[in-house]
Amino acid sequence: MTTNIADVKSAIKVATSPYGADDELGALNALALTAQAKALGRVDTSKVYDLSVDYFVGMPSFQAAGDPSYQIFMSHTPEGTIVDNLNGAGDQINRHVCYSGDVVFLYTHTGTHIDALNHFGVDGAIYNGFTAKEHLGSRNWTKGGVDTIPPIIARTVLLDIAKLKGVQCLDDSYAITVADVEEELERTGLTIGEGDVVFVRTGRMAYWPDGSKALGNPPGLSLDAARWLTAQGISVIGADQECVEVGPSQHIDNWLPGHCHFLAEAGVPMIELLNLEELSADDVNEFCVIAAPIRLKGATGAPIRPVALKLN
Structure with a gap:
């Protein structure tokens, strides 16, 4: 039985925030009020897209590491x-x-949810150098919690990689490349700018709520593609599967290198298990997303209910 793990190290390091020693927002600092107002000024209110899933007993959830079901x-x-x-x-x-x-x-990473910057770190530290030794109490982190995430209102670009490839869903463990991202942007004629949110569609949500098909060995972003996206200055990343990145890991030194890169190295929160099927069916690739997590103080994640409105 072969694996998807290459003999390559991810070389991820915890970043120091350019916004100062006390910063807990990371890339969310790019969500300036002027940019939010500009996005809201372009919205088409004729249809609202709900990008979240229902919570119910027996719903698919991540339990592989011993976390409880809903x-x-x-x-x-x-x-x-x-x-x-x-x-x-x-x-x-x-x-x-x-x-x-x-x-x-529930486990706070159940259903449509957002990962806070304290969810993953490297060598005992999370984004901006906050350490478990100094900033982790008996109940929660005192830094980088989901409660620090402000309401997200931003221009959003959908990278519909499944549609690009002409399939309902990408193959298990398909690693989305930089070339895939660039080709999709060329197909839609869109660009990604500083402060934008990016959502990635693999097609996995077409199987929801069948956990045997919706979860496990997910197609997702390669580490190279993740780094390319954060280099564009994005504020938030999201996808229609459970970890945004491809699984299993392609890097021998890290079981979730994409998480470590987005959260600890780039300061970019991650939204997982988005329902992007209706957007894809309507060929909506550019929209304003409005979303806010439950303010669970110090928590590593929380349920979130994003809605999308097309941009004129």
């Missing part, structure tokens, strides 16, 4: 409240007022 259960039901009176309102009121409540339990 769970939801009721903590209050109308009939149960009558019986247990946990709210203290009494039988008569509880029969009149129907009270329901629920609790969710």
